[in-house]
Amino acid sequence: MSNTKSGGLFSFLLKDRIVAPKNFNRWRIPPASIAIHLCIGSVYAWSIFNPALIKELGVVSSSADDWSLSSVIWIFSVSIVCLGLAAAIAGKWLEDVGPRCVGVTAACLWGGGFIVGSFGIATHQLWLVYLGYGVFGGCGLGLGYVSPVSTLIRWFPDRRGMATGMAIMGFGGGAMIGAPLKAYLLKLFYEAPEYLGSVDSVNVITEGGRRFVETASQKIEVVVANASEASAMIIPGDPGVYVVGTGNTGAQGAFLTLGIVYFIVMMLAAFSYRVPANDWKPKGWSPDTSKDKENSMVTKNNVHIDQAIKTPQFWQLWIVLCFNVTAGIGVIGVAKTMMTEIFGSTLPSIATAAFAGTYVLMISVFNMCGRIIWASLSDYIGRKNTYHCFFVLGTILYVSIPFSASAVSADPVITWLVMFYAATMIIFTMYGGGFATIPAYLADIFGTMHVGGIHGRLLTAWSTAGVIGPVAIAQLRSLSYNNSLEKLMESIDPKAFLDKFGAPVDQLDQLVKAKTVTISKLMEIAPSGTVDPTPSLYNTTMYAMAGLLIVAFFSNLLMKPVHSKHFVENTHPGTLK
Numbered sequence: 001m002s003n004t005k006s007g008g009l010f011s012f013l014l015k016d017r018i019v020a021p022k023n024f025n026r027w028r029i030p031p032a033s034i035a036i037h038l039c040i041g042s043v044y045a046w047s048i049f050n051p052a053l054i055k056e057l058g059v060v061s062s063s064a065d066d067w068s069l070s071s072v073i074w075i076f077s078v079s080i081v082c083l084g085l086a087a088a089i090a091g092k093w094l095e096d097v098g099p100r101c102v103g104v105t106a107a108c109l110w111g112g113g114f115i116v117g118s119f120g121i122a123t124h125q126l127w128l129v130y131l132g133y134g135v136f137g138g139c140g141l142g143l144g145y146v147s148p149v150s151t152l153i154r155w156f157p158d159r160r161g162m163a164t165g166m167a168i169m170g171f172g173g174g175a176m177i178g179a180p181l182k183a184y185l186l187k188l189f190y191e192a193p194e195y196l197g198s199v200d201s202v203n204v205i206t207e208g209g210r211r212f213v214e215t216a217s218q219k220i221e222v223v224v225a226n227a228s229e230a231s232a233m234i235i236p237g238d239p240g241v242y243v244v245g246t247g248n249t250g251a252q253g254a255f256l257t258l259g260i261v262y263f264i265v266m267m268l269a270a271f272s273y274r275v276p277a278n279d280w281k282p283k284g285w286s287p288d289t290s291k292d293k294e295n296s297m298v299t300k301n302n303v304h305i306d307q308a309i310k311t312p313q314f315w316q317l318w319i320v321l322c323f324n325v326t327a328g329i330g331v332i333g334v335a336k337t338m339m340t341e342i343f344g345s346t347l348p349s350i351a352t353a354a355f356a357g358t359y360v361l362m363i364s365v366f367n368m369c370g371r372i373i374w375a376s377l378s379d380y381i382g383r384k385n386t387y388h389c390f391f392v393l394g395t396i397l398y399v400s401i402p403f404s405a406s407a408v409s410a411d412p413v414i415t416w417l418v419m420f421y422a423a424t425m426i427i428f429t430m431y432g433g434g435f436a437t438i439p440a441y442l443a444d445i446f447g448t449m450h451v452g453g454i455h456g457r458l459l460t461a462w463s464t465a466g467v468i469g470p471v472a473i474a475q476l477r478s479l480s481y482n483n484s485l486e487k488l489m490e491s492i493d494p495k496a497f498l499d500k501f502g503a504p505v506d507q508l509d510q511l512v513k514a515k516t517v518t519i520s521k522l523m524e525i526a527p528s529g530t531v532d533p534t535p536s537l538y539n540t541t542m543y544a545m546a547g548l549l550i551v552a553f554f555s556n557l558l559m560k561p562v563h564s565k566h567f568v569e570n571t572h573p574g575t576l577k
Helices: 025-050 069-097 101-121 126-155 160-188 227-231 251-270 312-333 335-343 353-381 385-412 415-445 451-458 460-487 494-499 507-513 517-525 538-556
Strands: 195-197 204-207 208-216 219-225 238-243
Touching: 025 069, 025 101, 025 126, 025 160, 025 251, 025 312, 025 335, 025 353, 069 101, 069 451, 069 460, 101 126, 101 251, 126 160, 126 251, 126 415, 160 251, 160 415, 195 507, 238 517, 312 335, 312 385, 312 415, 312 451, 312 460, 312 538, 335 353, 335 385, 335 415, 335 451, 353 385, 353 415, 385 415, 385 538, 415 451, 451 460, 460 507, 460 517, 460 538, 494 507, 517 538
Parallel strands: none
Antiparallel strands: 195 238, 204 208, 208 219, 219 238
16 A cells, blocks of 8 residues: 555555556556657657758758757756656655556646747747756656656556566657657648849848848848759758748647647557556466576565665666666767768668658668567576677677768668668667566566666666667767868868858868758768768767677676665565565
């Protein structure tokens, strides 16, 4: 029974009011869990918003006052950080109040976060997007994530891996629905900016790195879109000159609509939650004590939530989860951008914006499938062996990605795209499988008594990964980008540069800062035979991710059962009364 007050206005939300009646069908719980996770799992489709947010003012191309890719990626990082912190705090709260109360709170925060973010986009106040989507939404993510896990483990003690796979499957599949929905809403609310004509038909001048067109009464800031940028518009347009601030990427409308939809769906799902009675167990099932041996990593004992963090096993699992997530989450945050940059210039007819959007969708599909497949498989091969598979195979696949990127630059054939596609999809099955398997791993090692709370605290590893992953990939990409741009400039004719950008080479820094000069635009005036460096921008990052998986492998390799001194009967004997 809950130790919370049974009275009060919101008592119907509490744990002791949602105990399932006798003969309750436990299969009514997974749909509610999956529904909530489908909503919050749309966070994995964040990269769909990246192209729109970095062109919110310029629309067809980034203007000087538009947000940078690195600043936008950080929104995703903040949401993941807040997810982990909220989950760590909510884990113990969940044990007290139950999943319905936590689920309702998650609905308010996740849906409300989108709405606040929409106001930030409408007013071009980046801090409001951080506050709404990053902080409020991130806290909603954490609460929504932990609420079904311990509940389903208690409903399915006979199939822990399958239960956690079901609980978390929806989170991986959230982008499967979220990606096309977001793309649809962006197109629905999209408005093309005012078109002034081709570059040759108007008088474009450059001042302080910015592009302007002079009229009889004023100077108008513009962006100059090349053919590839114009064709990449949600509604393709003509290359030429567009007025800054006259269009709409659709991001504001998409945020507002999603906030309302997610709030309604999550509220309905939260009210479907029930918890089993304390003495309930599946009909005909009894714990298999034969598995309780040294090499099984499964215990019939329990470890108190406050004692778990004092064990080496908790921190070994923390490293395992953190590094596995870091290796995947940074790629997820820039998935659409990465696909476009690696293959957009070498295979432009295949790696289109639509193809990149589908790539994000398929990430979600494989992420979701990996959660249920790997988690269910872990019931048979063991959690420890499952993670060994993740790290060995993952290391090989991450190393293969730079090879594909380098090869496609030298020989632009679809084979390298297929190789890249297959490698990343397998990686994302293991990324999702790692999330789905970790609660069962925790239940095996620490027992089921406080698995929800322990799982919540372990998710601080996710918070850490949410910073390390995107920051690492953004910084390493930025370093590679700057180095590549400098090297490319060595081959550029100064006169061609002046004709192209309306400013001399010595103003390069200003032009780059104002987003007037990019690698893609320099390639238009580069000598014939110059290799486009864009596909190799992520090579260093992939090698770094492979290194993290090697460290995680050894952390998992050293995993042993918890010492009996940590069992709840020895540390908190009153808990069992």
